[in-house]
Every structure is written in structure tokens, then in C-alpha cells.
Amino acid sequence: MESTVFAARPHVVGTENTVDQAPAAPVEEILTTVLANDSINDEYKHLIVTASPKALTAKPGQFFHWLCPSPDEGDLWLRRPQSIYVVDKERQRLEFLYKCVGRGTNGAATLKPGDTFNMVGPLGVGFSMEPGWKNVVVLGRGVGLATLAPISQLIAENGIGATVILSARSPDLAMSGDLFEKAGAEVITVTDTDGTSAVENVEAIIEQRVADNRADAFFTCGSNRLFMLMKRLGKKHNVPGQVAMEQIMACGLGPCYVCVRTFEIDGVKTLKRVCIEGPVFDMQEAMGW
Amino acid sequence: MESTVFAARPHVVGTENTVDQAPAAPVEEILTTVLANDSINDEYKHLIVTASPKALTAKPGQFFHWLCPSPDEGDLWLRRPQSIYVVDKERQRLEFLYKCVGRGTNGAATLKPGDTFNMVGPLGVGFSMEPGWKNVVVLGRGVGLATLAPISQLIAENGIGATVILSARSPDLAMSGDLFEKAGAEVITVTDTDGTSAVENVEAIIEQRVADNRADAFFTCGSNRLFMLMKRLGKKHNVPGQVAMEQIMACGLGPCYVCVRTFEIDGVKTLKRVCIEGPVFDMQEAMGW
Amino acid sequence: MVDLSVKIGSFEMTNPVMPASGTFSPEMEQVMDINRLGATLTKTISRELRDGNPPPRVAEVECGMINCIGLPGKGIEYFLENQIPDYLRFSPPLIVSITSTIHEDFAAMAREVTVPGVKALEINISCPTRDPNGGNFALHADETAETVRLVRAATDLPIFVKLSPNAGDIVSIARAAEEAGADALTVANTILSMRIDTHSFRPSLGHKVGGMSGPAVKPIILRMVYQISKAVSIPIIGCGGIVKAEDVVEYMLAGASAVQVGYASFRNPTAMVSIIEDLEEWCDKRGIARVADLTGAVQDDMETDTYIAAAAGI
Amino acid sequence: MVDLSVKIGSFEMTNPVMPASGTFSPEMEQVMDINRLGATLTKTISRELRDGNPPPRVAEVECGMINCIGLPGKGIEYFLENQIPDYLRFSPPLIVSITSTIHEDFAAMAREVTVPGVKALEINISCPTRDPNGGNFALHADETAETVRLVRAATDLPIFVKLSPNAGDIVSIARAAEEAGADALTVANTILSMRIDTHSFRPSLGHKVGGMSGPAVKPIILRMVYQISKAVSIPIIGCGGIVKAEDVVEYMLAGASAVQVGYASFRNPTAMVSIIEDLEEWCDKRGIARVADLTGAVQDDMETDTYIAAAAGI
Numbered sequence A, B: 001m002e003s004t005v006f007a008a009r010p011h012v013v014g015t016e017n018t019v020d021q022a023p024a025a026p027v028e029e030i031l032t033t034v035l036a037n038d039s040i041n042d043e044y045k046h047l048i049v050t051a052s053p054k055a056l057t058a059k060p061g062q063f064f065h066w067l068c069p070s071p072d073e074g075d076l077w078l079r080r081p082q083s084i085y086v087v088d089k090e091r092q093r094l095e096f097l098y099k100c101v102g103r104g105t106n107g108a109a110t111l112k113p114g115d116t117f118n119m120v121g122p123l124g125v126g127f128s129m130e131p132g133w134k135n136v137v138v139l140g141r142g143v144g145l146a147t148l149a150p151i152s153q154l155i156a157e158n159g160i161g162a163t164v165i166l167s168a169r170s171p172d173l174a175m176s177g178d179l180f181e182k183a184g185a186e187v188i189t190v191t192d193t194d195g196t197s198a199v200e201n202v203e204a205i206i207e208q209r210v211a212d213n214r215a216d217a218f219f220t221c222g223s224n225r226l227f228m229l230m231k232r233l234g235k236k237h238n239v240p241g242q243v244a245m246e247q248i249m250a251c252g253l254g255p256c257y258v259c260v261r262t263f264e265i266d267g268v269k270t271l272k273r274v275c276i277e278g279p280v281f282d283m284q285e286a287m288g289w
Numbered sequence C, D: 001m002v003d004l005s006v007k008i009g010s011f012e013m014t015n016p017v018m019p020a021s022g023t024f025s026p027e028m029e030q031v032m033d034i035n036r037l038g039a040t041l042t043k044t045i046s047r048e049l050r051d052g053n054p055p056p057r058v059a060e061v062e063c064g065m066i067n068c069i070g071l072p073g074k075g076i077e078y079f080l081e082n083q084i085p086d087y088l089r090f091s092p093p094l095i096v097s098i099t100s101t102i103h104e105d106f107a108a109m110a111r112e113v114t115v116p117g118v119k120a121l122e123i124n125i126s127c128p129t130r131d132p133n134g135g136n137f138a139l140h141a142d143e144t145a146e147t148v149r150l151v152r153a154a155t156d157l158p159i160f161v162k163l164s165p166n167a168g169d170i171v172s173i174a175r176a177a178e179e180a181g182a183d184a185l186t187v188a189n190t191i192l193s194m195r196i197d198t199h200s201f202r203p204s205l206g207h208k209v210g211g212m213s214g215p216a217v218k219p220i221i222l223r224m225v226y227q228i229s230k231a232v233s234i235p236i237i238g239c240g241g242i243v244k245a246e247d248v249v250e251y252m253l254a255g256a257s258a259v260q261v262g263y264a265s266f267r268n269p270t271a272m273v274s275i276i277e278d279l280e281e282w283c284d285k286r287g288i289a290r291v292a293d294l295t296g297a298v299q300d301d302m303e304t305d306t307y308i309a310a311a312a313g314i
């Protein structure tokens, strides 16, 4: 019998007889095993998978490229990027928080414990903390909360204080708070339900932190409106910032130029690739989306 | 979410909310449930599935068109024809005997009890017994033994005697003998191993039946060489005959003209479609393959 | 209540779904209710008895199939006498597909099949599985125009011209057909393709090459429908790779007034009926009262500045 | 021991697998051992800095993808200074892909990129995602010939001409390229295609249309390789939908001397290495000592009589 669709023996780590062909390469295609894939609210699922040593080198803000199973009878051929939520080095696990929006993510939602799940990673440039930063402000909304979550690992490791503003439609969608609280951060949840998520309110909170000298850097993801706010405040107060961006992808590795976003550097517009030059970018250079 | 490949609700009998759109139509697409799918020797598997009332109207020599699962990562889009081996009206089951030769059949081989299996049928023109026939000779080889097997049901129902010659490479490949024996037929197994399958030997057996007036009709399937022999003897002794033929198919229903075979009628060559004008044809008109 | 009816010029259908030529016959009543269809359409008829190409006549490929049937048929006389009455047992309006390798004969055939019960003609000038240069007029604008002009003069029936995706500039062929008097364009026939069996080293088809159909060709044909709908004002019938209701929607958005389904029926013999029902449900959910309103409704006023588009939401 | 080496004219490769232009960069070293490849091939270079088309730049379709990247790049100067050295860190011979909308500039670019380390040029006259009529010379035999003639005069490097599957008669374009001095033909670029989002009613691509690649196009491109190999005597590089070793075999049987892989690397980033290893194993099992022997080895002496073929075994 002839295999009809794929290379019979892709160099996927986790398959039988896999020889790591490029041990020096930082990225690999791995077959993970699903440990859990539970709904945490109406929109999001929490995936936990086993990880290879290379996968465990993933840094906050980096992402993995998922080969999602099909939710219907058709194959999915392109991968879907998902940023890392938790890197659990101790238990050798990766965790993701994802929203079911289309075919890929709805396919991922069908995964059950024990299933194998193919992903490529870790990919991209993640968040970074500069020596000297004592307190940072983290602002996220929606799916951005998943991407920002591993910043909690960064601040814990670096002994940095943080104000974390979680914006959400309703309290049950304000995810990742627990991770930040465990890392010692002050977590403020603002919601549409009680009106606290209004830009003015969020602006006031951030201004207060700047006034209190507790804003050495800004981090944001998930809402263009909030990004614009933080960019403005960062510019106003000269606070450096980082933003994690999204774009539709193909290769995830740099060659294809599918995932470009517009940036403005010294007044000159330029395109950068989210997959390899990001997904985390300088907040003042990013143009929003 | 949008389904990407197939009609979201095909009118497949066995799916939820199925309304039979064409109750008068003799053929339907059904989701069967696999009850068993065991290897009976190195090459053949025996599939037993649940059947709908329409499927149970299948006659000997008719076939079903299987939508095989994929044995590799690629979809199978065309169906594969498989003739009916046993129609078990009492237990409402269909049985098939199939050889694993390519992607479709190797895909079918992956089916496990409890799996659903989509097939269309019953299709085509089967074997028929004419009133007045008292004794017939059945000659088959290889996969043809599966196709000929339900003749055992026909002879039992019609109280007809039969000599059944099963030709095979080795004794373990001589399938269907039990079914014919139960139907009261005389079963003669000839094999390559002991040399009894040689044409001369088979010819002698048939000639003997003709001489004994125990050959009112001939039936064959599965070997061009044996078909040629029977056709010659049929012509010589003026014995009517039926042969079940194969051809690669697409629609299985008549419109596409993929499955044509050559026939000669009164010296004029013509093409006939195996799926709807056969698969069982007049032995003297068929040209072999 | 969704109004599924559509018109291809003066040709009226209760819904936009009809079979593609060569993939349908009254024999489908074995498995389906043919009266559910928007129209019926015959296998392409030639004047003479034709055997077609040597088997194997089909090869499975990723997301589709290649066929090299080669337009077999019993000829026009047999067709008029036996097959037309067979089709007329069903209520949907009947379209007859004809072909020839000679322009004048095309017109003569059109005249001969203009008989009671036949409601439109499909002019197949695009079959890639016939002999090379055997009436594949749709590869050339002038040949296309000539055929259509002569056929136009020979019949009052609506003429649907079936184009070839193998043409380099299908838009110019479409324009030529329109100018010569076509009432609608069927876009399109199959794409010339090949498979080689890596076990036997032989072409998988008896004719070596054949025409590909199925979902694999949909993005190509859809692009052609879109391009052509910008260039002509006659209706378009989309055909290629339709296997579900959303595919019908996609073709209609691109500019098609109706669609043809071939391949899908091989996989699911009642696919056309399912697609019609799903289409109704799709429109219903979307609050679309008339499916005909989908025709050409694509919103294609895209941002053309790359910097602006690359700063926009996904 | 299988000899996997092949030659494209004077261009030697240790195995027949190289990346397709625009789907590969030295950045792939993040995940693979680039030195395993038969050759490296750059993204197509333009003279000027180009932004490319507005996003979204990719749309997933059944068995493939459509892209509308639009040949972005930092221009030839940046390329010569920064990118060539980056490619030359790896051992496989380097092919540089260039494009222009002006024949003379094409030649000038060829001259400029004829620098040490560059072992061959691929002349991209076939990108369907640039501006309309923007250098898509491969749609016309005369434009193809003119480009190749001028480039031929400008460099001594082997010239591989990348053809367009959107041409109506690709064989005549192939002949024109050969006569004008091409050393090999890359068959082929992507097929112009479209997808419309049935939720938003908008084209799925920012450029509305784009080029399809992936397994969906393989049967079409394979047919072109087969046709062209019968018509020209220069080597062919097969490109389109290769995702496994058997696909390489199929292309070589049809007449290709080497192949390019694009899409497969998006799905499995080490696909090319897997394909090379599987190809070796495939040849080994088959007792094929030299993979180069597969080129053109298709057995296509088919029975042409339908009655005889329809009486033959399957």
C-alpha cells in the first residue's frame, strides 16, 4: 500500500524511531500527548499536553504551531498558532488557553486525554524583562490574557512587582488572575458588566501606577483599544512597552511572509513578520490592528 | 463553524433525523455498524455489519459501494465496490469477504466492531436461477469465491443441486465451501499446491457433470482463465452461463460510464457498464478480462 | 420561508442546483428523488455512436478524481427516441448537452434537439477527454464565437456555453461567447490532469490524461467565475468541486446564478438534495429571503494599501 | 546503496529535492538541517524594495492553500550584501530566483546576481500574485523568449525558467524558453485561485485572488511536466503539491530531473528531509540503484483500442 498524503516518516519527535536530525535546532515538530482539554468557560478551553525537552525551553510570549484535528470531514492543512500559557518544567507539560473560533480551534476542542497532538515550536520572540525593572503594568483582554499569563512566570523568576489589569466582558472570562496572584502581582479585574472596563477607568488605574513609580514597563495583548491606550500612556510618560500581536500564519518560521503587520519606526512605515520578528514587539513601533 | 468538506446532512440512512427522501428507490446510502471484521486468512477479511431493510433486499451477485475509511492520512473520495457474501435476513446483517489490495480495502481493514461504515446499495444485476434448472456448476477462484458464495442461498431457496469447484493457490484460500455444503452442494476444492487446479483437471470435472446431465447452467467469477474454460464448455455443450465481472467504478449507479467492459453480441462488439448492466452478465456475451 | 428559485435568463429553476453533465442520468432515480432538482441535464450527446476512451477511466486523486470517459454515447437518434422521453418523466426543466467537432454540425444538432420538452441547450465545447483538438473549441475565442453564432441561429432555446478552465484567458473566451449570442455560461468543464501509478510506472488512466473534478478544482473555477462575472452581463452557472451548501453560496457570491454538481454525487448519491436543503437552512439562519440575492454579492472593496491592511484586525 | 544524485544539465545535486522559491529561507535552520537538501533556492528577488500585497495573505482550501504574498523583499542590493552570505553558510548549491517587469532589467539583474557562490538562476516570469500583467511573461511565448534571450546573454550561470500553469498552452511556452536558451524549466508556479468567506461575504485574501499550491494542484502540474517532457529536451524541475516520496517518483516518471517542495514544509517543517530519506528507502526496496533513472521512465505505451482495453484485466 502506498501512503497517499504525507511523508511516511516525518521527523516528528515522539514517533517511533525518530532520530533528531537537527539537535542544534531550537525548534522541533513534536507529537505531544493530551493530558486534559477542559472548558474553563463558555468560550475557552484549557489544554495540557506532555512536552519534549526542547518544547520546555519555551519562553513567555512564544507560541506553538498546532496541527489541529478536523472538526468536520475535511482535512486541516495549515497549522494554527497558539501562545504558551504555562510551561511546567517540573511536570514536563505545556499548557494552553484557547478560544474556539473556527475550524482549527474547534478541531482542537475535540481532543481527548490520551490523544496525540502534533505541534511545532517553540516559535517566535517572547516577552523580556530588563534588569532594573522593579514594577511593571500588564494589561490584557480576551484571548490576550492567555498570551500574557506566562509573564507571571517571568516576574516571579525576576522578583518583579506587577499590576495586572484583566479586562473582560464578564468576570468569568477574566482568566489568568490566579497565575499572577501566585506570582505576587496585584490583580485588578475590570469588566463590561460593571462598567469598570471603560477606557477612562483603566487609564486612571495606569496613571496611578505611573504616578506611584510602579510602571517601569508596559505589557499588553488582546485588545486594540487597550493597546492604543497603553501606547499613548507609554509615549506620554516614556515607559517602554511590549505588545504581543496576532496575524494569520502559514509557515510560522519566517520564510513565507504571510504574517506581516505594519510598524512605524522613526516615522517610516515597515512590515514585520509576527512569527519570527514577534509575536512580541516594541509597543511604540507597533501600529495596532 | 462552517463544515468544510461535505454536505452537512447527507441523506444517509442511519443518521439522526434521517427522512427517507425516496422511499420507492431501491438503493440507499446507509450507515451500517460494524459487528465483526476478522481476518480469515493472510489475504482476506470477513466483515459483518448491521443492515437496513432496503439493504436486506440485496440479491446474490449484487454489490455495495463502500466509502472506505483512510488507511493513511489522506481522504478516500471514491467508493469501492464489494459484492455481497451473505445476506442474513434473520439477524438483519450483511456479510462481505474482501481482499486487502490497496488503499480502500486496507482502509476497510482498519474497521473495528462498533465503527460506523457508510455504504450505498444494493447495486447492480445479480445471479438468477431459471425455473427448470435442477443442477448447476459453480466455478470460482480468488476473490470470485466471495462473489459466488450467495449462490448457495439461491440454490437452497430453489432446491437446486450444485457442483461447486473452488480453485485456490492453497487450501486455506478456498473460501465459501461451508456455505455451499450447508446448501447441499457437492464441493470440490482444487489447489495449485497439489496441482488439481490445472485447467485440464477442472475441465474434466465439468465435462463429467455435463455427461452426467448435472450441468443445467454455469456460474463463474474470479479467474479469466477459468472463465474462458467455462465459456468454451458452455458453448460446446450449449449450457447457459453467468459470469460476475469487475471493473474500476466511480458512481456505481449508471451515469458515469467509468466501469465499461467489452461484450460481443452476435459478432458485434459493444460496451456495457458493470455497475448497472452487471456485474453479472451472460457468459457467452462476456469477453473476459 | 426562503425563496430558493433562481433564473438563468429566461430559464427558471425552483432552486439553483442541477447536475453536471456526464454525472447524472435518470438511473439516479434508483437512489434519489430527481424531482427535487432545479433542473436536469443530460450527458453530452454526439451525433454518432461513440465508444469513449479505453479504461481505466477514473483515477482517484487528493480531493478529487480524474476521468477520461471520452464522451461515449449512442448518438443523437437514439437519444431523441429513447433518452429524451426518459428524462421527461421528471418535472425539473431539461437541459440537453451537445457536442461536435464541426461548427456547422453543432448547429445542426442544436436544431435537431430543439424538440418539445427540451428547455435549454448546453454547448459543450470544452471536454478535455475527447481526442486532441477534438472540438475543444473553448480554448480559442474565435472558435467559440463561431460555434455559438451558428448554434444561436439554429435554435430559439436558451444556449448555455460550457467553457474550459484549460484556456489561458478564459475571460476573453467568455466575452466572445457572450458577443456571439450565448444566454449563459457554464464555468467550467474539467482541468486536464494526470496520475502515474508508482507501482506499475503506468499512467493511471487508459487515455493517459483526463479531466480533474472535485473540491481540488473549486478555488480555480471560483476565481474564473469571479473574473468572468466582472466581464460579462449574461448569467453564469458555476460548476466545479461543489460538495456542500456553502460551496453554492461561494459560487453565487462570486457571480453565479445557479450551480452544477458532479463529483459530490459519486461520493454521496443524494448529495444534491442535501445541498438544496442545507442551502435553504443556511439562508434561513442568515435571514436571506431570496437565494437569488446572493448572486454577485461578494464584498470585494478591499483595502489596497498594504500598510493599512497590515495594521487592521484579522 | 541508492545513488540519489541527479543533474539538471551541469547543475549537480546530491539528491533531487530542493525547496520551492518563497517557501524557504536560512531561517529554516531553526528546525532542520539545511545541508541535507539537494540545493537551496532563494525567495524571488526584485530590484526594488517591495511591500507585497495587503493581508490576509493566505487562505486554506481543500488539499492546499492560496497565497497572495506579492513578492515582497528588500531589493537586490540588500540581497547581495546580506542574504547571499547567509545562504552560503550551507553546503547545497545555491539557486537565486529573480524577477522583473522589464525584460532588460531582468537581464541586468541576472548579471548582478552572477556572483561567486551562486550556482544557477531561476527566472520567475510566472508569479500570479504580483500586479496584473506585472511581469507574468510566462503567459506569452514571445515575452518568455525575449526574457530568456536577454538573460541568456547576461550570464553564464545555468538558467532555470519557471513557467506558469495559468498559461493556456504551456507546451509552446516551454518550447519558446528552450529555444531562447533556457537550461531547464521549473514546472510550475501557482494556479490563480480564489476563496470567498461565506460568513463575511469577503474574499479570503487581501489581494482577492492568489496562487494555489499543495496536493490539489499536483495532477494538473504533473500533466504539464509530462506534456512538456515530450516536447523539449532540456531538463525539467517538477514543482506543485509534492508532500511525499511517491510524489517525487511520480514527477520523475513524468519527466522531471529534480523537484521543488513548498507547501509540505508548512505542514511538516522537516518534510523535505523526510522525503529524501523515504525516497532512498523507496528506491532501495524497489531495487532502483540510481534515482536519476526514474526520469521519464513512465510506461505510456497504452492500448488505444477501447474494446481491447475494456476486455483487459484491471
Ligand SMILES: Cc1cc2nc3c(=O)[nH]c(=O)nc-3n(C[C@H](O)[C@H](O)[C@H](O)COP(=O)(O)OP(=O)(O)OC[C@H]3O[C@@H](n4cnc5c(N)ncnc54)[C@H](O)[C@@H]3O)c2cc1C
Pocket (backbone or CB within 6 Å): A063, A080, A081, A082, A083, A084, A097, A098, A099, A100, A101, A102, A103, A104, A105, A106, A143, A146, A147, A245, A246, A247, A248, A249, A274, A279, C314
Ligand atoms: C502568535 C499567536 C498567538 C496566539 N495565541 C492564542 C492563544 O493563546 N489563544 C487563542 O485562543 N488564540 C490565540 N491566537 C489566535 C489563534 O491562532 C486563532 O484563533 C486561530 O488560528 C483560529 O483558527 P481557526 O481555524 O479556529 O479559525 P479560522 O476558521 O481559521 O478563523 C476564524 C477567525 O480567526 C481568525 N484567525 C485565523 N487565523 C488566525 C491567526 N493566526 N491569528 C489570529 N486570528 C486568526 C480568522 O481570521 C477568523 O476571524 C494566537 C495567534 C497568534 C498569531
Ligand SMILES: Cc1cc2nc3c(=O)[nH]c(=O)nc-3n(C[C@H](O)[C@H](O)[C@H](O)COP(=O)(O)OP(=O)(O)OC[C@H]3O[C@@H](n4cnc5c(N)ncnc54)[C@H](O)[C@@H]3O)c2cc1C
Pocket (backbone or CB within 6 Å): B063, B080, B081, B082, B083, B084, B097, B098, B099, B100, B101, B102, B103, B104, B105, B106, B143, B146, B147, B245, B246, B247, B248, B249, B274, B279, D314
Ligand atoms: C462488482 C464488484 C464486486 C467486487 N466484489 C469484491 C469482493 O467481494 N471481494 C473483494 O475482495 N473484492 C471485490 N471486488 C474488487 C474490489 O472492488 C477491489 O479490490 C477494490 O475496489 C480495490 O480497492 P483498493 O482501494 O483497495 O485498491 P486500489 O488501490 O484502488 O487498487 C488496487 C488494485 O485493485 C484494482 N481495483 C481498483 N478498483 C477496482 C474495482 N472497482 N474492481 C476491481 N479491481 C479494482 C486496481 O486496479 C489495482 O490493481 C469487486 C469489484 C467489483 C467491480
Ligand SMILES: Cc1cc2nc3c(=O)[nH]c(=O)nc-3n(C[C@H](O)[C@H](O)[C@H](O)COP(=O)(O)O)c2cc1C
Pocket (backbone or CB within 6 Å): B250, B256, C020, C021, C022, C023, C043, C044, C067, C069, C071, C097, C124, C127, C162, C188, C189, C190, C212, C213, C214, C215, C217, C239, C240, C241, C242, C260, C261, C262, C263, C264
Ligand atoms: C465521469 C464524468 C463524466 C463527465 N462527462 C461530461 C460530459 O459528458 N459533458 C460535459 O460537459 N462535462 C462532463 N463532465 C464534467 C462535469 O460536467 C463537470 O464539469 C465537472 O465534473 C466539474 O464538476 P464537479 O467537480 O462537481 O464534478 C464529466 C465529469 C465526470 C467526472
Ligand SMILES: Cc1cc2nc3c(=O)[nH]c(=O)nc-3n(C[C@H](O)[C@H](O)[C@H](O)COP(=O)(O)O)c2cc1C
Pocket (backbone or CB within 6 Å): A250, A256, D020, D021, D022, D023, D043, D044, D067, D069, D071, D097, D124, D127, D162, D188, D189, D190, D212, D213, D214, D215, D217, D239, D240, D241, D242, D260, D261, D262, D263, D264
Ligand atoms: C507562501 C508562498 C510564497 C511563494 N513565493 C514564491 C516566490 O517568491 N517565487 C516563486 O517563483 N514562487 C513562489 N511561490 C510558489 C512556489 O515556489 C511553488 O511554485 C508553489 O508553491 C507550488 O509548490 P507546492 O505545491 O509544493 O507549494 C510561493 C508559494 C507560496 C505558497
Ligand code: FES
Pocket (backbone or CB within 6 Å): A248, A249, A250, A251, A252, A253, A254, A255, A256, A257, A258, A259, A260, A273, A274, A275, A276
Ligand atoms: S508565517 Fe511564514 S513568515 Fe510568518
Ligand code: FES
Pocket (backbone or CB within 6 Å): B248, B249, B250, B251, B252, B253, B254, B255, B256, B257, B258, B259, B260, B273, B274, B275, B276
Ligand atoms: S460506475 Fe458509473 S456507470 Fe458504472
